[in-house]
Amino acid sequence: MMAAFEVKEIAGKGQGLFATRSIATGQVILREKPLIVMPDRVFQMSDMRDLEDWLDRRINKLSSDQRSTFLALSDCSNGVSHEAEKTYSGIFFTNDMDFNGDAALFPTMAKANHACVPNADFVSRPGLGVQDLMAIRDILAGEEITLSYLPAGSEGSDIKAVRQAYTREWYGFQCSCQTCCLKGAALKLDEKMRQRIRSVQKREFEHVSLLELEELLVNLEKAKSKLPYQMDMNRLVFERALAEGNFKIAARIVALGHMYDTIVNPEDAVNSWDYALKSIFVQIGHQIIMFPA
Incomplete structure (x- = not known):
């Protein structure tokens, strides 16, 4: 069977993943091993220098091809505008994902762009040492495969202004996905639904x-x-x-x-x-x- 996706260049967005054929809900689009796994104890280090030292040592252990793959990823840190200004930590934190409570870098999966209402999600398989990218609705051939970069229990469920502020602060772009482009009655309906979600999330469960x-x-x-x-x-x-x-x-x-x-x-x-x-x-x-x- 042909690969479910291909990597393509997108004007103004860098690269993205696109479906090469129809993908059914629940189908695994990509199964990938992590290039780097950063334990949560390292991720939570208060001294950034200690964290960067750990990352330097880990990257130095990569093969030449693996290091090239890592360095080709984007760095959305503040002030980075040229390749020469990239840093290891900037690249890692721009592209890392949760992996069973740790932070991990999956270089191909990291190319999936953000959407506030995505068509895919990632699922950790720690027993297999992989992360799965899965379709959470039917995806048509030629359609871009998207993930949500936002935390589901907070900003990811919030109204447009909050979501866009999050992507600006943490990823250096203002989201312009289909949901963020809603207008009129459709926007009001979506905002009302999200306000209901957040009103529950902010209260004590009991x-x-x-x-x-x-x-x-x-x-x-x-x-x-x-x-x-x-x-x-x-x-x-x-x-x-x-x-x-x-x-x-x-x-x-x-x-x-x-x-x-x-x-x-x-x-x-x-x-x-x-x-x-x-x-x-x-x-x-x-x-x-x-x-x-």
């Missing part, structure tokens, strides 16, 4: 009603929030529904959770939601207990 939490899940899916974040929230709301004895919401969330797990873990023989999907829900007092069917 002070949010179950109906509000269910609405949050719906809105996160509409916003194409990062899959791991949606999965975490889905499980929390499911447990809350069981605790409150709400069978209808619990059942709806099981179906949603099963779908997400199928997308994120397509190679697993057992879906983590199979037990719930195949259980009988019995209400005892104010709680719902699951029994194997």
Whole structure:
């Protein structure tokens, strides 16, 4: 089968990934090993000089080809306008991704451009030592493959002005994706939805009603929030529904959770939601207990 994507130059944006054929929801677009993995203890170092020393040593261990690949990546640090001004730390922090709690550099995946409502997401496979780039909706041949660079639990779910301020500060560009270009009634509808998301995210979980939490899940899916974040929230709301004895919401969330797990873990023989999907829900007092069917 032909490769699912190709790297192409984009005027004003550098490089990007484009689908060479139709890609179905849940399909792995790219599986890539990290060039560099920076442990979180290093990432969190308070003295930048110590971090840069660690990075220097790691890059010096790369092969000539690997070093060339690293240096070809962009550096969005403040004031960098020429190749000669690039720094190791600037390149790394412009392109790094979360990898099971650490920071890692995947040079091909790093070429995927940002969109506030992306068509792909990355999923860590620490057991395999790889990161998967996966389609979170159907992607047409010729369509650009995009990721969200923003944190799902905060700015990534916020209104246009907040999202654009984030990309300007951290990546040196003002987002002009399809969602940021909405106007009129469509923009108002999107902004209202995101305000609802943020109003829930900013409150203590126990002070949010179950109906509000269910609405949050719906809105996160509409916003194409990062899959791991949606999965975490889905499980929390499911447990809350069981605790409150709400069978209808619990059942709806099981179906949603099963779908997400199928997308994120397509190679697993057992879906983590199979037990719930195949259980009988019995209400005892104010709680719902699951029994194997």
